[in-house]
Amino acid sequence: MTARNISRFWEWGRKIICVGRNYADHAKELKNAIPTEPILFLKPPSAYVREGSSILVPSYSNNLHHEVELGVVIGKGGTAIPESAAMEHVAGYALCLDMTARDVQDVCKSKGLPWTRAKAFNTSCPVSEFIPKERIPDPGNVTLWLKVNDQLRQNGCTSQMIFSIPYLISYISEFITLEEGDLILTGTPKGVSAVQVHDQLQAGIQDVVTMSFRVDRQ
Numbered sequence: 099m100t101a102r103n104i105s106r107f108w109e110w111g112r113k114i115i116c117v118g119r120n121y122a123d124h125a126k127e128l129k130n131a132i133p134t135e136p137i138l139f140l141k142p143p144s145a146y147v148r149e150g151s152s153i154l155v156p157s158y159s160n161n162l163h164h165e166v167e168l169g170v171v172i173g174k175g176g177t178a179i180p181e182s183a184a185m186e187h188v189a190g191y192a193l194c195l196d197m198t199a200r201d202v203q204d205v206c207k208s209k210g211l212p213w214t215r216a217k218a219f220n221t222s223c224p225v226s227e228f229i230p231k232e233r234i235p236d237p238g239n240v241t242l243w244l245k246v247n248d249q250l251r252q253n254g255c256t257s258q259m260i261f262s263i264p265y266l267i268s269y270i271s272e273f274i275t276l277e278e279g280d281l282i283l284t285g286t287p288k289g290v291s292a293v294q295v296h297d298q299l300q301a302g303i304q305d306v307v308t309m310s311f312r313v314d315r316q
């Protein structure tokens with residue numbers, strides 16, 4: 099059996115754990131309360147999409163939003179990881195989009211239903227290349243940006259996160275065992291907005307990485 103390479107973590111079929119409302123400015127723009135503990139939801143591995151393929155608008159949505167986020171790739175698994183040791187479990191990072199069918203999410207929220215149809219559909223998690231840990235020495239202080247058709251829509255810094263990466267790893271691993279190849283999406287800063295079929299999205303982390311995706315109908 100050939101050894102698996104963490105730099106292709108999206109092929110491993112591992113968990114994608116997402117944090118919601120981790121930036122106060124984004125919680126406010128959607129008129130949501132600022133959380134006092136992390137809000138979590140999951141995407142399946144079939145949500146991954148890589149550059150060269152398109153983001154597909156689900157047939158049942160007319161309001162697909164972009165959310166640019168820093169992704170943390172787990173390199174060493176664990177349960178109940180103390181915050182002080184959390185960064186030892188990180189292999190690296192990826193730039194991610196948490197594509198969200200906002201109209202569907204609004205209906206789910208109003209009915210008290212889970213967000214699965216709004217958040218976990220095929221191609222709802224575009225990812226960049228793997229970024230080794232050494233290339234982002236301070237993941238708590240990097241700028242994320244996103245443009246739609248060359249217009250800047252999101253530009254935020256991970257220093258604005260309510261819950262830090264070590265805190266999130268510790269919190270999640272209390273009740274979900276983290277495994278090598280898992281990905282944690284750490285939430286989005288303000289500026290989320292709708293995308294249309296044939297839009298071109300471009301996103302980046304400072305001078306570390308950029309990625310581009312086209313939007314198509316399912």
Ligand SMILES: CC(=O)CC(=O)C(=O)O
Pocket residue numbers: 116117118119120121124128165196198284285286
């Ligand atoms: C309101 C949301 O969709 C929460 C979320 O995903 C976030 O990044 O914040």
Ligand SMILES: [Mg+2]
Pocket residue numbers: 116117118165167196285286
């Ligand atoms: Mg999100």
